[in-house]
Amino acid sequence: MSGIDLKSFDRIVFFTGAGLSVESGIPTYRGDGGIWREYDYQEYACQRAFDRDPERVWGFHDLRRARVGEAQPNAGHEVVADVQRVKPATRVVTQNIDGLHQRAGATDVIELHGSLWRVRCGCTPARENTEVPLLTRQCDRCGDYLRPDIVWFEDPMNHAALDAAMEAIRNADLLVSIGTSGVVYPAAELPRLARSATLVEINPEDTAVSQWYEHRLRGPASEVLTSLWKEVGA
Ligand code: OAD
Numbered sequence: 001m002s003g004i005d006l007k008s009f010d011r012i013v014f015f016t017g018a019g020l021s022v023e024s025g026i027p028t029y030r031g032d033g034g035i036w037r038e039y040d041y042q043e044y045a046c047q048r049a050f051d052r053d054p055e056r057v058w059g060f061h062d063l064r065r066a067r068v069g070e071a072q073p074n075a076g077h078e079v080v081a082d083v084q085r086v087k088p089a090t091r092v093v094t095q096n097i098d099g100l101h102q103r104a105g106a107t108d109v110i111e112l113h114g115s116l117w118r119v120r121c122g123c124t125p126a127r128e129n130t131e132v133p134l135l136t137r138q139c140d141r142c143g144d145y146l147r148p149d150i151v152w153f154e155d156p157m158n159h160a161a162l163d164a165a166m167e168a169i170r171n172a173d174l175l176v177s178i179g180t181s182g183v184v185y186p187a188a189e190l191p192r193l194a195r196s197a198t199l200v201e202i203n204p205e206d207t208a209v210s211q212w213y214e215h216r217l218r219g220p221a222s223e224v225l226t227s228l229w230k231e232v233g234a
Contacts, residue, residue: 019179182209
């Protein structure tokens with residue numbers, strides 16, 4: 001037994017990172033097999049790289065889209081969506097760009113780091129959903145290449161998403177952090193805003209921020225979330 005009775009909370013926030021999608025076959029960023037071990041972000045995930053060589057950067061992102069497109073949400077994503085159905089005030093704040101929460105049925109997902117499935121141009125705040133490869137599509141207004149709507153290294157945060165996340169977390173009575181290393185700021189710091197919430201961390205390992213959490217549930221996300229959900233008899 002985890003000692004956490006999900007039934008007794010109403011304003012649950014799931015705060016998620018790459019570890020939640022591992023069991024869908026999507027690698028994390030850090031650690032063994034991590035994306036940033038194989039690809040140097042300075043070549044693939046920053047505006048300077050895109051300005052230098054947009055086709056190379058799009059090639060990397062299209063590979064990622066192909067891999068994520070073939071993946072399916074796992075039992076962890078499904079539990080998050082199920083909890084939201086039963087407890088409608090539940091909010092999902094994710095650092096993930098893969099869209100798997102939404103594909104599992106979660107709604108109003110706050111995407112702190114953007115999405116692999118949207119594009120934008122620097123000349124306008126407008127975003128566009130797209131699933132087709134985009135190697136060389138240019139902006140109708142300014143002629144620049146459209147870029148992924150992802151918060152790359154050195155990019156400013158999306159303020160609307162950050163504000164929405166802060167509001168949800170400040171109001172939370174339970175915050176469940178899942179599969180994040182807690183080393184990328186400002187996202188890593190957000191759980192500290194949940195001052196009146198019970199704090200739970202789900203991760204197979206200790207992280208840089210484990211000390212903030214009163215409950216540390218060690219194991220793969222799908223397993224731990226499924227057993228938490230079973231404990232409430234769902
Ligand atoms: P990281 O790759 O930094 O951390 C992944 C975490 O998932 C680690 O703490 C692992 O221990 C944990 N993990 C591994 N397998 C797991 C499993 N089966 N269940 C649960 N947890 C598991 O990923 P993030 O913390 O999400 O930015 O990284 C934060 C940001 O850094 C990302 O959003 C990304 C990256 O640069 C962008 O894409 C813009």
